[in-house]
Amino acid sequence: MATRTIAGKTVEVNEEGFLINPNDWTKEIAVELAKEEGIPELTEAHWKVIEFCRKDAGATGKAPTLRRITTAAGVSTKDMFALFPKGPAKKVARISGLGKPEGCV
């Protein structure tokens, strides 16, 4: 496992840059990871999705898939692609300090 320092905090990350321990996550880290994912600023709409993902993962133990987010958080797929371009579920999972969603096996 590699460690790196994000927003002044040293955390463990896997080879794809996902946080190993979701408890290491802070809002400051989210802002930095979002920048790396090409999102310069996290708006209220972004935070709504991030908070849903954190909460859902806390309950289920895994990052939600895109379909889970759109069904349970009431955000349309179209909006998810506007907020987190390209792979929204993967992007939001990384920004939220969660593992890669298990939809793709």
Place this chain on the structure above:
Amino acid sequence: MKKLLILGAGTAGTMVANKLSHLLDLEEWKITLVDQDATHYYQPGFLFIPFGMYSRSDVVKPKRDFVPHGAELILSSIAEIDAEGNRVHLADGRVLSYDFLIIATGADIHPEQTPGLAEHEWGRSIHTFYSFEGALALFKHLQTWRGGRLVVNVVENPIKCPVAPLEFLMLADWFFHEKGIRDRVELIYATPLPGAFTKPIASKLLSGLLEEKNIRVEPEFMLEHVDPDAKKLVSYDEREVEYDLLVSVPLNMGAEVIGKSGLGDELNFIPVDKHTFLSPKYSNLFVLGDAAAVPTSKAGSVAHFAVDLFGENFVRHTEGLEMQPLFDGHANCFIESGFGKGLLIDFNYDTEPLPGRYPLPGVGPFTLLQESEANHWGKLMFRWMYWNLLLKGQELPLPARMSMAGKRMPATA
């Protein structure tokens, strides 16, 4: 008599019925299978039908032939699963009570979930090989197709047999070469994944192979709708891919009755413990095969390894002992790559597909993540093993849990 009810007599349901009929005392246990369809399909064979390599008789047999002695098969669709009341309501009004329930109702395609997909062009310029009828229709279509742009699209993951779309493309490359029209065919793979496959090492190697075969990948393509008149795919981020022939892998979902009975997730797959298949909610309910929401491939080999380990674990459970976390997500898939060759991948929850040899380290005869003729023959031989050994619950000379022996980690990974 204790009653074991198995819903679904497909690959997983049939295998587990056979396995448990050997392990349980049938003087004490009554095993009942329920399925709506009298025909068992060898689903891995659907891939070969469009190219004329397999025909109807290769992939179809009566389900009755595989029901173990002493077990009963009821042909009916299921109206509702009442897990609180330990009862299952059949569509014909019958009610079956159970002591233990195994759900193996599988996954199926839902083209109607994508706008434009299953409309007036379905069966004309839009096809699928993810159903028996679809594969036969595509065979007919390819007989007279004169070339153009062929796009294979996966609508959303998870899908049954995640390597099948790649195999289809590589076989298409070979098929059109043989027909002498490869130069008039463009092959494109539009996938929601960032690359050719889900796991990094395999994805890299498979991408290289696709490139060699002049198959273009359109990654991170999440289909929003199909425009059947303009013949194009439109993604959520407004990218467009035009086609002359669309081969679709539509949205895969679990059985409708799962959703109706309140047992499933958004796609009607049922969450269970990924090592034991026991429901976290009901201590007498298990889910095997594609119907389970577990993070491994939806594939027959996975169901086979799972059933292998499940049998004795289930017996422990019925005796009041704690189940052991045996299943490791083991999947083992032959990947046809055309021109009489194939690849093989072997992986589990924790270990991604790696290069090497299988099942004997250094010897094979199969090569992992590398093309060989042996792999192609392995894939063809597998059909015989499926009908004659696998479904009947007989032991294969392969370990059910994944082994690292014979695998190596590439230096540049």
